Amino acid sequence: MAMAMPTKWLNSVFIFLMIISLFFLIHFLSPAQAASKLVEGVCDETNNYSFCIQALESDPKTQAAKNYMDLAVIALNLGISNSTATRSYIARLYKNPKKKRDHRKKSALKSCLWGYDGAVLSFRSALMELKEDPLTANYDAKVAGDGAVYCSSFMASARIKDSSISDGNRFASSLSFIAFVITNHLE
DSSP states (O other), X not given: OTTHHHHHHHHHHHHHHHHHHHHHHHHHHHHXXXXXXXXXXXXXXXXXXXXXXXXXXXXXXXXXXXXXXXXXXXXXXXHHXXXXXXXXXXXXXXXXXXXXXXXXXXXXXXXXXXXXXXXHHHHHHHHHHXXXXXXXXXXXXXXXXXXXXXXXXXXXXXXXXXXXXXXHHHHHHHHHHHHHHHHTTOO
């Protein structure tokens, strides 16, 4: 009978530790699962689910996102980063003295620079307006992609084929729409 008591006690301790372990496991997994559901819900509303998932998950902060505001900051920062990089690439092509460009191509690149100036400005404006004026942030997030759309048209008209610019245009446009979807949920 003396042996039964320590076994019962050990079983009780074991069950107690299991309950505590499960509590901590659930507690620590919940934020990541909540962020994942938040991202999936947003991406379901976009026109390119897989790009949306890849883009948002490319930022490690996404796993800690608790709400639409957190996710909006991430998406807008991705838009700023992408648009700034694409603009810098276009600026290098535009200023490159080694290659002669006809007037049409130079004009297209200059128009793309103008479009990306607007894109970067719109992404930044949306980021600054998130808390005080979500409706304006939503508008700015949406129009941030216009510069990339215009750039695509200018490039096509000038018959310039550059995969880096094309990719930048697609990304900026998609990130603009993702940010628009997210900021649509803000109050």
